Amino acid sequence: MKGGKEAERTKPAPALRERAGTARPRMADVARIAGVSTATVSRALRQPELVSPQVRSKIDAAVEHLSYRPNLMAGALASARSKTIGVIIPSMINAFFSVTLEAIEEGLAGAGYQLLIGNSHYELESEERLIASMLAWSPAALVVTGCRHSRGAMRALLDTDVPIVEMWELTDNPIDTAIGFSQRDIGVAVARHFKERGAKRLGFVGAMHQRDYRADARRAGFFETAQSIGYEPPAEVQLPGLPTSVRGAKAFAELMAEHSDVDAVLCTNDVVALGALFEAQRLGWSVPDRLKICGVGDVDFAAACEPRLSTVSLPRRAIGLKIAEVLRERIAGRLPTGGVHDLGFELVRRGST
Amino acid sequence: MKGGKEAERTKPAPALRERAGTARPRMADVARIAGVSTATVSRALRQPELVSPQVRSKIDAAVEHLSYRPNLMAGALASARSKTIGVIIPSMINAFFSVTLEAIEEGLAGAGYQLLIGNSHYELESEERLIASMLAWSPAALVVTGCRHSRGAMRALLDTDVPIVEMWELTDNPIDTAIGFSQRDIGVAVARHFKERGAKRLGFVGAMHQRDYRADARRAGFFETAQSIGYEPPAEVQLPGLPTSVRGAKAFAELMAEHSDVDAVLCTNDVVALGALFEAQRLGWSVPDRLKICGVGDVDFAAACEPRLSTVSLPRRAIGLKIAEVLRERIAGRLPTGGVHDLGFELVRRGST
DNA sequence: CAAGTTAATGTAACCGCTATCATCATCGGT
DNA sequence: ACCGATGATGATAGCGGTTACATTAACTTG
CATH class of the missing domain: 1.10.260 (434 Repressor (Amino-terminal Domain))
Structure with a gap:
């Protein structure tokens, strides 16, 4: 005053x-x-x-x-259900989730739903807190990323009658509905692809080993398949912290310095792969002849760089649209039970391998 | 059933x-x-x-x-104020806004606020609709992107007593609080920088001329300054649709095909600039000797590519943190009035110019 | 020690809409 | 002409908190 x-x-x-x-x-x-x-x-x-x-x-x-304009809070209170969709993602910056978010929004905002968004920072406890506060809004549905949850989160999710969607991953045992693809199979597919291309020794640049267990599933698929098709265990470097191009370049340089026999590298995502690609250029490793690089995500620039980046295209948008579709049905009262939807992925073979 | x-x-x-x-x-x-x-x-x-x-x-x-756990809807109804912050951004995919969003979330989620997010797709009418539906939730505050609004939106924003923050832009006449930087001055700074570097003929790769008026302000600053410091009007190409690397590469190629005398290009953002950089590499224009390229945004890979991309660093995160700070004060009842906060930007001179 | 404060708690009227149930025409069938 | 359906609308009790106001106890102060 x-x-x-x-x-x-x-x-x-x-x-x-x-x-x-x-x-x-x-x-x-x-x-x-x-x-x-x-x-x-x-x-x-x-x-x-x-x-x-x-x-x-x-x-x-x-x-x-x-x-x-109706007072939404009054309506929500009286009906014990709000025109709100809670969505919890592990990172707002990651372009993958943004696309999915946008697709969910497209599919539902038209129907008058608001997106309530939470960022778990790849932390399960954080997710648990977010789930609790979102459920306090009695959303029409709650979308969480991944199928792994803390005990408390699990209890809360099973206990509520709000429809739950787990996305970006598959499971045999969904809480309600799971919409995603097999992270593990991505690693499998890339390992086989490298074999096909005649690579002799594999490498892997990862990130957030401990926290991003989905990325870890990809890694596991890659390592296991590599061995089962006759490779020795891939050489590996883990980025400290979030995956960025700068860190990717640095980690890649370390990897090659220690294991100069590596001739095919899987990077945990395209941003990291881009960093590796540039670093390879600076260090004079010719791609793809001397060295093959593959990313994950198929983000926009993967098709623009030189050489064009081989990568794995994820159903980022399809996941969001499918979620919207399922949710519309679900909220309308049809389709009373959940299920598992495998939207697959696609290995995009381009110049870098 | x-x-x-x-x-x-x-x-x-x-x-x-x-x-x-x-x-x-x-x-x-x-x-x-x-x-x-x-x-x-x-x-x-x-x-x-x-x-x-x-x-x-x-x-x-x-x-x-x-x-x-308290029922938030009941509380919100009774107190006519919900622990919610509405945020309207023009695109969820654009990494700029994501970072700001994350910073807002960091600064406020801890205090128990939920983010209600809306995507205006760079459309003023869409923004108006979103403002209306968000206000129906009586949020603790509403954050909108930009200072330009439709008549109806303006009326709604002025009419409510919810604190309003306009972000990513400055104005002499804020509705309440504006937090951002001068888009126009970015164009000015880059034009001068090109002059400094001895460029003879300028070029510009833009996008969404009609819809993204903030990008347009940058363009205007660039063009006007170019002329006032002795250049002829920059050669220009506009991307069709959203700015992506692939389109950036293509547009850049067109630009150079028609105006081979251009030796310094400002791209509307880093993603487009990256596309241009790769295309230049493919076409054999050496950067920065024969051709200088500058982006806007300073996204992660700008520091990783080869040559490293000169660009304009925007206070993406600072905007979000400042918003959180102001809002905390504002909601607590201190700081009854708004104001304008210029957070500036920084021209980052790297290898590409 | 009476009167005036101040602190801690209770009472109860909303907040604005939804949903249940009651009411009352209207209508086809027999 | 009578009766049970059927359809359209009204009356009203909540939904689960918040908050203005009332109340009571403890504490100053001259």
Whole structure:
């Protein structure tokens, strides 16, 4: 309340406008003007087919006239369900999840749903907290990333009757619905691809070994398959912290310094692979002749770089669209039970291998 | 209700668990167990200092015992304010906004706020719709991208007493608080930088001319400054659709095909610049000797590529942190009025210029 | 020690909408 | 003409908190 030079502000401080503005119209106002009860207005808004056309149009007119917007919190409280979709992702920066998020939004925002977004930072405890606070909003559905959860999180997810979707991974035992692809099989596919291309010695650049267990599943698939098809265990470097191109370049340089016989490297994702590609260029390893590099993700620049980056295309967008589809069905009451949807992935063979 | 093979599902369909589970505890339950009134419980939870230590600990114990979680919707309805921050961004995929989002989240999620996120797809009408639906949640604050809004959006923003933050841009006339930097000055700075480096003829690769008016402001600064310091108007290509590396490469190739005298190109962002860089490599234009390339954004790979990309570092994270800071003050009731915060940008001179 | 504060708690009226149940025409069938 | 359906609408009790106001106890202060 330092008052004083308010005048220049475009928008007066709350206190000043308190008495000025007319309050937001309530449903009761609409009802009064339309000459019906609030119950009818409520019906007209959510299940128009239950209201006669004449009454409906009177109500529409009143809504229009007052520019009435329902108070969502009141509705949510009364119906014990909010027009909200909770989504928990492990990182907001990772372009993978952003695309999925955007697709979910596209598929659901049109239906009037709001996305409530939480960032777990790849931490299970953090996820547990987020799940708890999101469930406190009684969302229409909750989408979590991955199928691995803390005990508390698991309990909360099983205990609620909010539809749950686990994404970006598969499991034999979904809480409700799982939509994703096999992370492990990616590693398998790349190992075989390297074999096909005649690589003699494999390498791997990973990141966040301990925290991103999905990336770890890819690694496991790669290592196991490598051995089963006759390679010795791949040479490996792990990035400290989040995967970035700069770190990728550095880690790649270390890997090659220690294991100069490596002639095919799988990078945990395309950003890291890009760093490796540039570093290879600087160090004079010719790609793909002397050295093959493969990424994961098929992000935009993978098709633009030189040589073009071989990578694994993930169904980032398809996951989001499928989630929206399933959720629409689920919320509408059809499709009472969940299931597992494997959306697959695709190895994209380009110039770098 | 197709019933039948439910047995294998981990989580029974809603209908089945209806009568089973005990209902979630309500505040009244906590009050009863602690032997106080709900008013006291409410106080203990939101303003603990108003409750005596003894009572407080009894309440804490009851909360713990029941593992009570307040129903946020009820609280929001009663107090006409929800622990929610609405954020509207023009694109979820753009890494710039993701970083800002993450910073906002870091700064506020700890305080128990949930982020409600909307994607305007660079459309003002879409933004207007989102503003309306977000305000229906009575968020604790609303963050929008940019200072340009449709008439309806403007009215809604001025009309509400929810604190508003406009980000990623500056204005003389903020609705409430603006936190960002001058987009126009970026174009100015790069034009001067090219001059400094001895460029003779400038080029520009843009995108979404019509929709992304912030990018357009950068362009305007670049063009005007170019002319005022003695260049002829820069040669220009506009990408069709969203800026990607692939399109950037293509557009760059076109630009150079038509204007082979160009020796310094500003790309609307780093992703596009990366595409251009690769294309230059393919076409045999040596960077930076024959051709200089500058991006905008300073995304991770800009420091990793070869040559390293000169670019403009934007305060992506700082914007988010500042927003969180201002909002915390604002919501706490201190700092009743808004203001404009210029967080600046930095021209990062690297190998590509 | 009476009167005025201050601190701690209780009472109860909302917040604005949803959903259940009751009401009341209207209508086809017999 | 009577009766049970059927359809449209109204009355109203919550949903689960918050908060203004009332109440009571403890504490100053002259």
